[in-house]
Amino acid sequence: xxxxxxxxxxxxxxxxxxxxxxxxxxxxxxxxxxxxxxxxxxxxxxxxxxxxxxxxxxxxxxxxxxxxxxxxxxxxxxxxxxxxxxxxxxxxxxxxxxxxxxxxxxxxx
Amino acid sequence: xxxxxxxxxxxxxxxxxxxxxxxxxxxxxxxxxxxxxxxxxxxxxxxxxxxxxxxxxxxxxxxxxxxxxxxxxxxxxxxxxxxxxxxxxxxxxxxxxxxxxxxxxxxxxxxxxxxxx
Numbered sequence: 001x002x003x004x005x006x007x008x009x010x011x012x013x014x015x016x017x018x019x020x021x022x023x024x025x026x027x028x029x030x031x032x033x034x035x036x037x038x039x040x041x042x043x044x045x046x047x048x049x050x051x052x053x054x055x056x057x058x059x060x061x062x063x064x065x066x067x068x069x070x071x072x073x074x075x076x077x078x079x080x081x082x083x084x085x086x087x088x089x090x091x092x093x094x095x096x097x098x099x100x101x102x103x104x105x106x107x108x109x
Numbered sequence: 110x111x112x113x114x115x116x117x118x119x120x121x122x123x124x125x126x127x128x129x130x131x132x133x134x135x136x137x138x139x140x141x142x143x144x145x146x147x148x149x150x151x152x153x154x155x156x157x158x159x160x161x162x163x164x165x166x167x168x169x170x171x172x173x174x175x176x177x178x179x180x181x182x183x184x185x186x187x188x189x190x191x192x193x194x195x196x197x198x199x200x201x202x203x204x205x206x207x208x209x210x211x212x213x214x215x216x217x218x219x220x221x222x223x224x225x226x
Contacts (some may be wrong), residue, residue: 004151033215040219041146041200043200043202043217043218043220045214045216045217054139083207084150086151088151095157095202095204095206096138096157096216097152097154099144099150099152099153099217101150101151
């Protein structure tokens with residue numbers, strides 16, 4: 001069983017739709033990252049959270065430590081949001097992250 | 110601040126050859142990480158450095174792989190006697206940490222793509 005499960009694996013949306021990507025993990029963690037990866041490789045850290053909720057622009061990330069679950073929401077989605085979104089729990093104080101396989105999001109105009 | 114730089118971005122090599130990748134982290138970052146990513150998968154941890162000390166190595170890092178960070182700044186990842194299974198993207202990342210969970214974020218490079226033919 002993978003330590004990190006993301007759903008859905010692929011998601012196609014129309015511009016303007018509300019997007020939700022889910023992440024479940026099976027181990028205790030100190031924090032969880034949501035990362036964005038564009039074609040060609042570059043990875044950007046969107047959020048790091050250990051409890052509650054964080055918001056940055058149209059992006060919202062929530063985490064429930066007891067349920068070992070996190071969600072990434074995108075409001076008013078736009079074609080430029082098209083990318084792979086990766087959930088990566090962090091154990092301990094270093095960045096030995098465990099990555100999910102990612103969710104490929106395609107937002108059509 | 111130019112971010113995390115990796116070189117080369119792409120490398121095609123014949124099986125059995127040696128390859129070396131370089132990573133230049135953000136200048137004040139004391140921690141440097143190497144990850145490997147294959148198509149359709151999330152990155153997998155390979156190793157990390159705190160300054161010049163290599164503190165942890167994954168079991169994925171066979172004896173053909175070696176990583177160094179000699180002066181606590183740039184790092185190299187060398188793969189000897191490459192095999193087709195080594196074909197992947199090798200990602201470098203860096204962060205600044207004071208030993209305890211400081212809440213600082215991690216910055217990734219663009220990755221170095223390796224194709225072994």
